[in-house]
Amino acid sequence: MQSMHQDIDHILVSEEQLQAKVAELGARISADYEGRDLLLVSILKGAVVFMADLMRAVTIPCGIDFMVVSSYGGANTSSTGLVKIIKDLDQDLSGKDVLIVEDILDTGITLSHLMPMLQMRRPRSLRLCTILSKPSRRKADIEPDYCGFEVPDEFVVGYGLDYDEKYRNLPYVGVLKPEVYSK
Ligand code: IMP
Ligand code: MG
Secondary structure (H helix, E strand, O other): OOOHHHHEEEEEEOHHHHHHHHHHHHHHHHHHOOOOOEEEEEEEOOOHHHHHHHHHHOOOOEEEEEEEEEEOOHHHHHHHOOEEEEEOOOOOOOOOEEEEEEEEEOOOHHHHHHHHHHHOOOOOEEEEEEEEEOHHHOOOOOOOOEEEEEOOOOOEEEOOEOEOOEOOOOOOEEEEOHHHHOO
16 A cells, blocks of 8 residues: 655654644643633644644633635745735634744745734734744744744655645654655
């Protein structure tokens, strides 16, 4: 039987490490937002796995909402960095304590454009939680308020992150074998 696992060169963050970190982040967020009107906002599709785990690790009442964004300009978008909202949030952000739940902060360009757009909707607070971060790739002046793991400058897949829309369902974060890209 064909398996995704055989395309993985090495694992960067194991399933056990991810689950332990999510539990830790959930506990921190639950303490920090106690008594607040917390809304977890996730950007599809990469953050869907982290969102599903994190929301169950949060023990205080909270809402969830999703948005879809795309960058203008096709393949070269992360350098131009303008974001377009394809599917907006269902909920009004005014007065809410909004926590953006993201898969990975890479250059940071997407969120450096999106966060001011959300800030204009007057949430009570707006912060960022990412499960992964590649600090060496940062181009925009943005850092996560909560971060799971820092990873090196390698293209990673799994735990929601894709290559060509595949590998999102791997339970760990790994690096693909070089030959997968030349298929
Ligand atoms: P940036 O921070 O604006 O550069 O873009 C971040 C987005 O690019 C993430 O939300 C991912 O969807 C995608 N991305 C960045 N690095 C990787 C990676 O290593 N693997 C898969 N997707 C990535
Ligand atoms: Mg993403």
